[in-house]
Amino acid sequence: EDVATSISGIEKLLIVEQNLINFLEGYINENENKLYILKRKLDEYKEENAIGSRDTEKYVNNPLSSFSLIRRVASDWTDIMKFINSAPGKLYYSQITKILKSPEFPNSEDIFEAVEGFLRIQSTYKLEPMEVMRGVINGVQYDHEMNSKDLFELGTIAFSQGRHFYADEWLKASSAKYDLENNKNYYFNFDKETILEKAVENKIAQEDFFGAWRYVNQLLEVNPKSSKGLESLQNIDDTISYNYFNNITKKIKFFEEPTKPYDKMIIEMGCRDELTSDFTSALFCYYEKENHPFLKLAPIKVEIVNSENPFMVIFHEVISDKEIQILKDLSKTGLKRALVSNSTLNSSEKSNTRTAKLVWYDERDHKIFSTLIQRSEDMSGLSLSTYDRFQVMNYGIGGHYSVHNDFFGIPKNVDGFQYTKFQNGDRIATMLFYLSDVEQGGFTIFPNIFKAVKPKKGTCVFWYNLQPNCDGLIRSRHTACPVLVGNKWVMNIWIRSSGQMFKKPCPAGYQ
Ligand SMILES: O=C(O)CCC(=O)C(=O)O
Ligand SMILES: [Fe+2]
Structure with a gap:
């Protein structure tokens, strides 16, 4: 329901997130309980088995312990397997699913709109991603910083819109932030390599091959076997030498923020209180x-x-x-x-x-x-x-x-x-x-x-x-x-x- 287009809508997301957190916690508790029970059984079996192994003859000759051994192995393990196969937290799982499918749950369009809004303020107010990364907005220090994934998302969507100049700034900030985070955050399918790959792709799309070259080198430093890095290296080499031999190197564009029409400049000056x-x-x-x-x-x-x-x-x-x-x-x-x-x-x-x-x-x-x-x-x-x-x-x-x-x-x-x-x-x-x-x-x-x-x-x-x-x-x-x-x-x-x-x-x- 277009959460990003009003603060009133964004406020509601905090409540949605609270519910998600509670359900995830319930899910984790039930699963922890499962592992706790298994662990207790494990300890019990280890202990019994150790006693038997210490003096096998004595253990098996005694009808009490030998019966116990037979019973343990024959019947307990079927139960153990059943228990392993059980899926605790199912109720929580379905509650989370329900929230994800509800209309007030944000979708990719909402992220897109939020990014659009962000790029708009960046362009209007001349925000520096390197400052925003540290929680500084227009010279004012706020107590919230963006993480590398937030910055990456901004870069990626700017890239997909062909706004390469802005994409590059956000990706650069994302990369710098990732280093500062020092593995503090856990990310799914996301690391330094992901950021640098996107930065290379963006520079190539911009036909800034020297810029791409610099990112490729960083990428290969992080992972010398990166297929994206090696492939791009080859392409860039070919392109640069092709351009060189065709004497069109000087035509390589200089990469500046796109210029704006007069009306827009006046408006943006007004917005910045100039x-x-x-x-x-x-x-x-x-x-x-x-x-x-x-x-x-x-x-x-x-x-x-x-x-x-x-x-x-x-x-x-x-x-x-x-x-x-x-x-x-x-x-x-x-x-x-x-x-x-x-x-x-x-x-x-x-x-x-x-x-x-x-x-x-x-x-x-x-x-x-x-x-x-x-x-x-x-x-x-x-x-x-x-x-x-x-x-x-x-x-x-x-x-x-x-x-x-x-x-x-x-x-x-x-x-x-x-x-x-x-x-x-x-x-x-x-x-x-x-x-x-x-x-x-x-x-x-x-x-x-x-x-x-x-x-x-x-x-x-x-x-x-x-x-x-x-x-x-x-x-x-x-x-x-x-x-x-x-x-x-x-x-x-x-x-x-x-x-x-x-x-x-x-x-x-x-x-
Ligand atoms: O929100 C504003 O500052 C102006 C709004 C406006 O121009 C309008 O809604 O027609
Ligand atoms: Fe108006």
């Missing part, structure tokens, strides 16, 4: 008291982020910790993998451009939502008579949402009126509530206006998605940066244009 000092120093704040009489008593702290095109503000302390807790508790059971609409197929589908889990609510689900509607109207000055339902969302490892616009871009018919299927109009404005702080990462970036917003529990970002004539405002495009460390929760309210008839009517140009 935009804020340059672009948001001009912001200023005021107290909103105009929109509703209530606000005259409890003014809202407003920070202007962008004065127009799109108009964008941050409302501070507009949802309390208590309210946030209600929303999170409500959501724990309902979270489902977020989908992205595919306009060509006219459907929604799972996509790695949006890795999170979400759930929708309206006023009927809990009384808190009526309160929030009233408050949102007071804050925005817009009517929530038309809005999409409340969308509560939780991100997972590397969870992100690629750059997008929130509006639909409703096509107009010949009269200039909107299609009836968009009765409520388009998404004129977004209210994005942060329901958590995020320890590292998870900013919301607006690349066209060079703005980066850092999540802060209790605040709400408000912006327009439409131009005054209700056409989409492309400049409002934005992205949710991958979460680096932490548990990011947000809530979206999309206000629709139809309800603004008396508040903010679309001007004449629209009709």
Whole structure:
């Protein structure tokens, strides 16, 4: 069930693992008991046999001991064999099997998604695998380190995706970590040779034969008979000399991180907090008291982020910790993998451009939502008579949402009126509530206006998605940066244009 795409899902895995541990322990206890009984029988037989062997004549002449000998050999051993063949811990075995087959058990797709998330944070935040290996994330030391198998898995999946540059970094880190572990961990079918073989394969795929050569030498140092090593050595020798003789050695590529398009660079700079000092120093704040009489008593702290095109503000302390807790508790059971609409197929589908889990609510689900509607109207000055339902969302490892616009871009018919299927109009404005702080990462970036917003529990970002004539405002495009460390929760309210008839009517140009 897509465990990796939300922290809430990953939390549940700890419980799953606890059950597995308990069952394995039960299995081991029963099997230990079997060996314990066999050991006792063994000692008993050894002792009796030793007595008999010491004075054979005396032993066999005595009817008591000779009878015992006959009985022991004739009947006990059938029982012993039966006992050896028994399979203790069967119940535990079947319980473990049941968990492995249950839907909440992660599968290879989940590992894949977790790796994807990891590679995303590596690329966005320029993580150094050699540092991550020691538990350092973006310069901050954490008390958990990755083991060589974790690092190997990252390298292997990056390799299978053709992302050789990243694969090499993880495999290098895996190899270094393996040496540091000094056989502390027990791995099934995994050792230094496994890592180096993959590293060779990756370098060859990258056509970096000199790099491959270096790994092959390490591989042959670990195991001089490695068939993979010897075979690759031959291939590399042939290729390098072929290239040499054909004078194309200089064409061998230099292996750098792939370059990124400008838009992506801006976004990633924003994610790393490299935009804020340059672009948001001009912001200023005021107290909103105009929109509703209530606000005259409890003014809202407003920070202007962008004065127009799109108009964008941050409302501070507009949802309390208590309210946030209600929303999170409500959501724990309902979270489902977020989908992205595919306009060509006219459907929604799972996509790695949006890795999170979400759930929708309206006023009927809990009384808190009526309160929030009233408050949102007071804050925005817009009517929530038309809005999409409340969308509560939780991100997972590397969870992100690629750059997008929130509006639909409703096509107009010949009269200039909107299609009836968009009765409520388009998404004129977004209210994005942060329901958590995020320890590292998870900013919301607006690349066209060079703005980066850092999540802060209790605040709400408000912006327009439409131009005054209700056409989409492309400049409002934005992205949710991958979460680096932490548990990011947000809530979206999309206000629709139809309800603004008396508040903010679309001007004449629209009709
Ligand atoms: O989580 C964020 O920072 C932005 C989310 C977003 O843009 C969306 O859900 O449409
Ligand atoms: Fe959005």
